[in-house]
Amino acid sequence: MKMLNPVFRRELITALRNRRTFMAVGAYVLFLLAMAAFMLYASIRLDFIEGFHPQITITIYNLLSGIQLALIILLVPAITAGQINGERERQTLDLMLVTKMSTFTIVVGKLLSSLMLVLLMIVASVPVFGAFVYFGAVSPAKLLEQTLFMLVTATMAGSVSILCSIVFKRAMVAYVFSYFVMLLLTTITAAVVGSIFNVLHTTHFNNMQLGGIFVPFILSLQWRELFTWLLALNPVVGFLSLQDAQSGTVSLDSFLTQFLFNFQDVRLTTQLPLWLVNIWINIGLSCVFVGLSSWLLMPARRLGKFSFS
Amino acid sequence: MLELVNLVKKYGKVTALDGINLHIASESIFGFVGPNGAGKTTAMKIITGLLAATSGEVRVGGANQVQSRHALAEKIGYMPDFFGVYDDLKVSEYMDFYAGTYYIPYSGRRAVIDRLLDLVNLTDKRDEYVDLLSRGMKQRLCLARSLIHDPEILVLDEPASGLDPRSRVEMKAVLRQLRSLGKTIIVSSHILPELSEMCTDIGIISHGKMIATGTVDDILRNLHSARVIQIRPLDGVEKLTDFLRTKLEAGDITQSMGGVEFPFAGDDSALAALVKDIVNNDIGLVAVSEKQGSLEDVYMQLTNPEHAAETETISVS
Numbered sequence: 013m014k015m016l017n018p019v020f021r022r023e024l025i026t027a028l029r030n031r032r033t034f035m036a037v038g039a040y041v042l043f044l045l046a047m048a049a050f051m052l053y054a055s056i057r058l059d060f061i062e063g064f065h066p067q068i069t070i071t072i073y074n075l076l077s078g079i080q081l082a083l084i085i086l087l088v089p090a091i092t093a094g095q096i097n098g099e100r101e102r103q104t105l106d107l108m109l110v111t112k113m114s115t116f117t118i119v120v121g122k123l124l125s126s127l128m129l130v131l132l133m134i135v136a137s138v139p140v141f142g143a144f145v146y147f148g149a150v151s152p153a154k155l156l157e158q159t160l161f162m163l164v165t166a167t168m169a170g171s172v173s174i175l176c177s178i179v180f181k182r183a184m185v186a187y188v189f190s191y192f193v194m195l196l197l198t199t200i201t202a203a204v205v206g207s208i209f210n211v212l213h214t215t216h217f218n219n220m221q222l223g224g225i226f227v228p229f230i231l232s233l234q235w236r237e238l239f240t241w242l243l244a245l246n247p248v249v250g251f252l253s254l255q256d257a258q259s260g261t262v263s264l265d266s267f268l269t270q271f272l273f274n275f276q277d278v279r280l281t282t283q284l285p286l287w288l289v290n291i292w293i294n295i296g297l298s299c300v301f302v303g304l305s306s307w308l309l310m311p312a313r314r315l316g317k318f319s320f321s
Numbered sequence: 322m323l324e325l326v327n328l329v330k331k332y333g334k335v336t337a338l339d340g341i342n343l344h345i346a347s348e349s350i351f352g353f354v355g356p357n358g359a360g361k362t363t364a365m366k367i368i369t370g371l372l373a374a375t376s377g378e379v380r381v382g383g384a385n386q387v388q389s390r391h392a393l394a395e396k397i398g399y400m401p402d403f404f405g406v407y408d409d410l411k412v413s414e415y416m417d418f419y420a421g422t423y424y425i426p427y428s429g430r431r432a433v434i435d436r437l438l439d440l441v442n443l444t445d446k447r448d449e450y451v452d453l454l455s456r457g458m459k460q461r462l463c464l465a466r467s468l469i470h471d472p473e474i475l476v477l478d479e480p481a482s483g484l485d486p487r488s489r490v491e492m493k494a495v496l497r498q499l500r501s502l503g504k505t506i507i508v509s510s511h512i513l514p515e516l517s518e519m520c521t522d523i524g525i526i527s528h529g530k531m532i533a534t535g536t537v538d539d540i541l542r543n544l545h546s547a548r549v550i551q552i553r554p555l556d557g558v559e560k561l562t563d564f565l566r567t568k569l570e571a572g573d574i575t576q577s578m579g580g581v582e583f584p585f586a587g588d589d590s591a592l593a594a595l596v597k598d599i600v601n602n603d604i605g606l607v608a609v610s611e612k613q614g615s616l617e618d619v620y621m622q623l624t625n626p627e628h629a630a631e632t633e634t635i636s637v638s
Contacts, residue, residue, distance in 0.1 A: 018421030103405040111422035312373035
């Protein structure tokens, strides 16, 4: 008979017994509902023309989705980066390592346990976002795409934090490093691309001024490819690309094409949109981090000479 | 059966285990004795697969076969020198978790858990939170946990540390019961009288070297330079002393508690002959006994730094 991951099962028992789990999920859903209601109400009240504008629901949907992404990026490391260190402090890690469970099972169990709350929040918020389907802000298929994007981003953030929890024996260092990696992915990639672009663009602009003839700024294909890959690492860019693909109101593609890619479609040679590339990259990163975590957690990686009968 | 063959563990320049050789027979209780930092826990962690030896071999069961962590986990149950409990779980849930870690089917778990809780006398606590258990109960719960997959070999690191006298007695009783069920038990402790009562064999480890192994009785007999004999006469301690002076070295004979005490280098037949001589000389005897040396004496003698410098394994069989 197939068994549930023992570590996840244990955490599930304690989490389901804990009233705070439900309170946190409930409070989050209520918060999203309240935000949506407030923004809808405000948009109607502040409008000089009486009546409801369906266009506003797209903006509200995008804003609430942004809040959810921020929550994932901020909350997942906070819950996950202490997982393995917590077992160390409780002195239960060795006890798990001498059992028949593989370190992969332990890491996956810990990852699932720590993502449980966030996954519950994401799933519980689907009906709230579903209301926007009713308003016409988003199609059901697009809503599913967004839910998938959030789940994959949460898994990537969780696997980074688990790895930090194994590498750094001190919990505080693990927390700091997890947040640093998330900062690197969400901000620093964009900042690096932005800075390089800025330098190139300014140089180009000055050169053109000297020539007196306007020549459009065109980046070479290799540069475009490199920048796109760098940006595809960034969950925030992936999210903006998803919103752009969904509603067209977030003009990430037009911003990038206008300034960075010279009116070319923001697509890699794979012909996939940025958000989908971001999903695949995050799945890949999660696998690498979980694999590395399992390897590092293994006690006595070289078991030494043992013989059995 | 468990065998350590020339086991070495080095941490950088520090040698924690320096060529340990050990043979532990099946269904025995082996006591690991040694001062703090002697290498007991290191050896135990290597046996359980938590640490890799720098060199040497651990043989579980005797023959040379596969190398796998999974197979090792199946054969060995480990109880470290700390509790390692989840306070937010109930006793039965705690046991159920560890049953899961050994992939015991859901259907068979309840019976296994009930049997083990009964063994460690915690049946009435099965629905209580682990947090609410006393130290002794937590220790017994940990023992039950280490038995959840019915291992052949139990490795117990300081199982009686911090327990009150009643809990210690209970722990000893459980270990004896486990031995009778066919388990091979390796136990480390600082409490020597307890080990001498409980263990079939002991090994004394110091500075990473095994300096003596054997049964408790043999170690006591062989490592004391001579046996000390106590004789209590019916009357006339002086007469007995005078007689013994003709037979033994005078300086060694001391009078105490209405009798005499002296070291005796001969074997049992020599002692019987001496007793016969005394009786033939009209000295009435009430008691002849051999003074019990303590394991502590031997331990102190073997683990002192002067001795450590010249250690070589004393194997007593």
